[in-house]
Amino acid sequence: MASVEWRPEFATGIADVDHEHRELIGWINQTLAAAGDTAGDPGKVGDLLGEVFARISAHFALEEHIMSARRYDQFAEHKRDHEHLLDDIRDIMDDVEAAGGPVEERFSARLSEWFGAQFRTHDARFHQRMPGA
Amino acid sequence: MNWLKRPLRAIFDRVESMLDAVFGAQHNPLAQLGALGWYLFWLITASGIYLFVFFDTGVTQAYESIESISRDQWWAGGIMRSIHRYASDALVLVAFVHLLREFALDRMRGVRWFAWITGLLLVGFIYVCGITGYWMVWDQLAQYVALTTSRWLDVIPIFAEPISRNFLSNTELSGRFFTLMVYIHIAAPLLMLLFMWVHIQRYNHARVNPTRPLMIATTVAFVALSLLMPALSQAPANLDQLAASVGLDWFYIPLYPLVDTLGGVTLWGLVIGIFVVFAALPWVPPLRRAQPAVVHLDNCNGCARCFADCPFSAITMQPRSDGSGFTEEAVVDPDLCVSCGICVGACPTATPFRRATALVPGIELPESSIADLRERVEKLCAGGPGGPPRILAFRCAHGAAVESVPGADVAVIDVPCTGMVPPSFLDLIVTRRMAAGVLLAGCRESECHQRLGVRWTEARVAAERDPYLRDRVPRDRVAVSWASPAQKSVRARAIRNFATALAGLDPALPRSATGSHAPWRDAARRLARPLRWAIQLLVAVGIGTLIVRYSDSPAITLRGADEAIVTLSFSHAGRLKEECRKLTPEEIARLEPNMRRPRDCPRARWPVYVELELNGKLVYRGEHLPAGIWDDGPSSLFERFAVPAGAQHLTARLRDSERDSGFDFSNTATVELVPGQSLVVGFRASDGFSFR
Known part of the structure; x- marks a missing residue:
């Protein structure tokens, strides 16, 4: 399973957000590795997904706090995307809980989409619209 | 104090x-x-500004201008004047019921002491505003207020001469003192507003506006009251002729009759004593406080959700102290934290799905950890022989009890506030089928003990406030029930009906909600709309009647029907104890250079001794010391006597020198007093005694 790698274009320029993006990538890659390990403990994937869910929830909370404080004009759209991703992760968590996998393809695809598309569009825009952010 | 709080709370x-x-x-x-x-x-401020536009602050014009406002433009100024008075009376009523209610609900101890003490001070401000307001009308009530306030203040030994002397007679009435009252009446509300702001400083999202319908209804009620029962002045003030009785505003001046019966000093003692007793209540006994919330920086990224949700402003966001990549961290002020746990419910890391690391959220209560909460949930939902409970209830410590009812197996977890339960717990329990439904059983909906617990819980479940309860959680399996400890039947009915509703649901749990985010709630028992309106009207009429009834009656008797008043008053400096003496050159040389002077003039004066006889009978005698810390000020007196109307023979004598017998001044007069007449026995060194 391909892991997610930090790329310079992911950087928003906001120290808190970039710091947490890097931490998140670490958690996601751990989860992807566990999901790809067919000989491993299936329960571990669920546990790691729970951790990723909590970390991403916290990360979104921080991003939304910053956007709200800086009156970001696309806050509502950004927030909606956050909620969709959290819903997707929760669906994946329940699928793992119910069937024990395989989920790595869905999980990887969804997170890659988020890190790629989200960073290129929303996060990049946020950075551009908030000089000094 | 529970012996008093319990019955009050029940009421x-x-x-x-x-x-x-x-x-x-x-x-x-x-x-x-x-x-x-x-x-x-x-309302009072707006109506007051309008009145001030037309009000004439001159002491002789004040009454006429108020009369003109009330009668010539009854359709505007009259309504404004009535609103000004009745809303002021209502403010006293609201302030005292508010005070009593906070006491009954035990909401003045712990961190709430600050609002309690500032609230007590606000009551003082309300009275200063009201009393100075009545003064400005300059009618009989104003005269009573002026004279009584002055006499009450005169017992405080800080004034060079009695304030009461400003109100000896119509001719001696001081316009400047009256203008001072106008300034105080404007300055006091401004200071009061500042204190109102201070009063709510320790409350996050403090409510400073009632709901819109209530505002509209209140305004309409005051306008109606103003049209039906307009507030009017009493007869104009007349310091030379005292009224036999005066109607009092019992909301503002209920203590004033006590100035006459108890005396000013005793009344000050009583008022200060009551204030001290009330001010001590937050610490009688001190509140046993649970340990305050603690922040775990390893799990805090500074998202500020706890900061936004804390009802008591106990959390601040401050620069990061742990050298991590984040810029801010939440910091809890333990003196302000009430350990309600609402911050924990807001923390995005307080989710039971975390299992790869220890379940330690960014913020939590040491005595009620989130890991412990998950453990209790798992233990209760593991179920007994009959399987998992149908309903898992999170019960607020300040709400009604939660008990199983026939057909509804309920497992209960006690929490300090329903706002402590993170929505992800509801997600876990419902979507993983750990129970058929979850009940958030809090305290009274209209009055959350932790201020914002009910509001935030509702908003989170409705996905209107972070952290959202996810859409995927079917809301028909998440119930809210708000009931105070006394509302046991409301709670029991909600549990019974929720159990029935759960039994009727499709066992195949939908993966996502379709439609409303509103949780299940028992339909409140509401009266039919016409009946509600009728009772609302009755409540308004009842309060309005109470306000009108006691805003200028019952009257109190000021003097007997055949009585007149004699006032003995003067402000006179006794003679100097020592005359000026020329200093010798040697004495001058011994003085410090900056203190050298040709003459020495000791400033101390002799006290003034005075007697008053009425028809040959001594009715007053007293020695009055000079004012000032060097005993160099005037000696003053203001004393009133009720005397029978008719012919009176008066003799006044005064001594202001070193002599220890005999008098320096004396005068007699025979006067014919009519009932209510105010005769002033005054004194000036140049003219001697006068009887006017």
Whole structure:
């Protein structure tokens, strides 16, 4: 399973957000590795997904706090995307809980989409619209 | 104090339940007394500004201008004047019920001491505003207020001469003193507004506006009251002829008759004593406080959700102290934290799905950890022989009890506030089928003990406030029930009906909600709309009648029908104890250079001794010391005597020198007094005694 790698274009320029993006990538890659390990403990994937869910929830909370404080004009759209991703992760968590996998393809695809598309569009825009952010 | 709080709380509980049924929990006036106080303040301010435009501040014109406002433009100025008076009376009523209610609900101890003490000070401000306001009308009531206030203040030994001397007679009435009252009446509300702001400083999202329907209804009620029972002045003030009785505003001056019966000093003692007793209540006994919330920086990224949700402003966001990549961290002020756990419910890391690391959220209560909460949930939902419980209830410590009812197996977890339960716990329990449904059983909807617990819980479940309960959680399996400890039947009915509703649901749990985010709630028992309106009207009429009834009556008797008043008053400096003496050159040389002077003039004066005889009978005698710390000021006296009307022979004598017998001044007069007449026996060194 391909892991997610930090790329310079992911950087928003906001120290808190970039710091947490890097931490998140670490958690996601751990989860992807566990999901790809067919000989491993299936329960571990669920546990790691729970951790990723909590970390991403916290990360979104921080991003939304910053956007709200800086009156970001696309806050509502950004927030909606956050909620969709959290819903997707929760669906994946329940699928793992119910069937024990395989989920790595869905999980990887969804997170890659988020890190790629989200960073290129929303996060990049946020950075551009908030000089000094 | 529980012997007093318990019955009071029971009374408030009952009345509040009735008003909930009549007004609805959202518009219950008893649950928004503080906000109502704010609104009344704005009503009083707005009407006061209007009145001030037309008010003539001259002492002789004040009465006429108020009469003109009240009668010539009854359709505007008259209404404004009535609103000004009645809203001021209502403010006293609201402030005292607010005070009593906070006491009954035990909401003045712990961190709430600050609002309690500032609230007590606000009551003082309300009285200063009201009393100076009555003064300005300059009618009989104003005269009574002026004379009584002056006499009450005169017992405080800080004035060079009695304030009462400003009100000896119509001709001696000081316009400047009257103007001072006008300034105080404007300055006091401005200071009061500052204190109102301070009063709510320690509350996050403090409510300063009642609900819109309540505001509209209050305004309409005051306008109607103003048209039906307009506030009018009493007869104009006349310091030379005292009225036999005066109607009092019992909201503002209930203590004034005690100035006559108890005396000014005793009344000050009483007022200060009452204030001290009330001010001590937050610490009688001190509140046993649970350990405050703690922040775990390893799991805090500074998202500020706890900061936004804390009802008591106990959390601040401060620069990061752990050298991590984040810029801010939450910091809890333990002195302000009430350990309600609402911050924990807001923390995005307080999710039970975390299992790869220890379940330690960014912020939590040491005595009620989130890991412990998950453990309790898992233990209860593991179930007994019959399997998992149908309903898992999170019960607020300040709400009604939660008990199993026939057909509804309920497992209960006690929490300090329902706002402590993170929505992800509801997600876990419902979507993983750990129980058929979850019940958030809190305290009274219209009055959350932790201020914002009910509001935030509702908003999170409705996905209107972070952290959202996810859409995927079917809301028909998540119930809210708001009931005070006395509302046991409300709680029991909610549990019974929720169990019935759960039994009727499709066992195949939908993966995502379709439609409303509103949780299940038991339909409130509400009266039919016409009946509600009728009772609302009755409540308004009742309060309006109470305000009108006691805003200028019952009257009190000021003097007997055949009595007149004799006032003995002067402000006179006794003679110097020592004459000026020329200093010798040697004496001058011994003085410090900057203190050298040709003459030495000791400033101390002799006290003034005075006697008054009425028809040959001594009615007053007294020695009056000079004012000032060097005993160099005037000696003053203001003393009133009720005397029978008719012919009176008066003799006044005064000694102001070193002699220890005999008098330096004396005068007699025979006067014919009519009932109510005010005769002033005055004294000036140049003219001797006068009888006017």
